[in-house]
Amino acid sequence: MTSTEKVLGDRRRELLVSTLKKASAPISGRQLGEMMNVSRQVIVGDVTLLKATGEPIMATNRGYIYMHPQSEPKRxxxxxxxxxxxxxxxxxxxxxxxxxxxxxxxxxxxxxxxxxxxxxxxxxxxxxxxxxxxxxxxxxxxxxxxxxxxxxxxxxxxxxxxxxxxxxxxxxxxxxxx
CATH class of the missing domain: 3.30.1340.20 (3H domain)
Structure with missing residues (x-):
C-alpha cells in the first residue's frame, strides 16, 4: 500500500482487525484512519460493523483494543x-x-x-x-x-x-x- 492509497471496504476491515490483534497498546481512530488513508469517522463505522459481526474490539479513552481470548489465569x-x-x-x-x-x-x-x-x-x-x-x-x-x-x-x-x-x-x- 502506498502512502496515498485509500484502503477500501472489506480489505480495510480485515486490515483493522489484523492491526488491532498485533497491537500491544490501544490505537486511536485517527491513527487507524491515517494508516488506511480514510477519516476517523470511517474507522468508527468500520469498528461498529466489526463489533456487530462479533469481533471483540473495545473502544477505550486511548483508542481501540482487540480483546484476545484469555490464555492466562482468569483474573x-x-x-x-x-x-x-x-x-x-x-x-x-x-x-x-x-x-x-x-x-x-x-x-x-x-x-x-x-x-x-x-x-x-x-x-x-x-x-x-x-x-x-x-x-x-x-x-x-x-x-x-x-x-x-x-x-x-x-x-x-x-x-x-x-x-x-x-x-x-x-x-x-x-x-x-x-
Whole structure:
C-alpha cells in the first residue's frame, strides 16, 4: 500500500482487525484512519460493523483494543460503589492502581437514560494521568457529576487480597460506599 492509497471496504476491515490483534497498546481512530488513508469517522463505522459481526474490539479513552481470548489465569472482577467529588477522581484511581487493580469501567444509574457505562481501562499511574489529562483537555464531564458523586467501578485484580487491600484504602479515604 502506498502512502496515498485509500484502503477500501472489506480489505480495510480485515486490515483493522489484523492491526488491532498485533497491537500491544490501544490505537486511536485517527491513527487507524491515517494508516488506511480514510477519516476517523470511517474507522468508527468500520469498528461498529466489526463489533456487530462479533469481533471483540473495545473502544477505550486511548483508542481501540482487540480483546484476545484469555490464555492466562482468569483474573477476578468485582463491582464496587464509590462516592467522591470530581476533584478526587485522580486520587481514587491512583489508590486502585497502586494496589494492583485495573479499573475497567465506570457506571452510573441516570434518571432518564438508565444505566450508563464508560470504559476507563487504567492499571497504572501513567494511564491514570493520561486519563485525567484527556478529561481536562477535552473539557469532558465525568459520569459521577450526573449523580452527585455516586458511581460504580468494575475492577479487575489477580487476587482477592489485592481487592481487599484496595477497598480498605478507599474506605480510609472516605470514597468506598458499603
Amino acid at each position: 477476578i472482577e468485582k463491582i464496587i460503589v464509590c462516592s467522591h467529588t470530581a476533584e478526587q477522581t485522580e486520587e481514587e484511581l491512583n489508590i486502585l492502581v497502586d494496589h494492583g487493580i485495573t479499573v475497567k469501567d465506570v457506571k452510573i444509574e441516570h434518571q432518564v437514560y438508565g444505566d450508563l457505562t464508560a470504559s476507563v481501562m487504567v492499571s497504572n499511574r501513567r494511564e491514570v494521568q493520561n486519563f485525567i489529562q484527556n478529561i481536562q483537555e477535552t473539557n469532558a464531564s465525568l459520569l459521577l457529576e450526573l449523580t452527585e458523586g455516586i458511581h460504580l467501578h468494575t475492577i479487575i485484580a489477580d487476587t482477592e487480597q489485592e481487592i481487599e487491600n484496595a477497598e480498605q484504602a478507599l474506605r480510609e479515604a472516605g470514597i468506598l460506599i458499603e
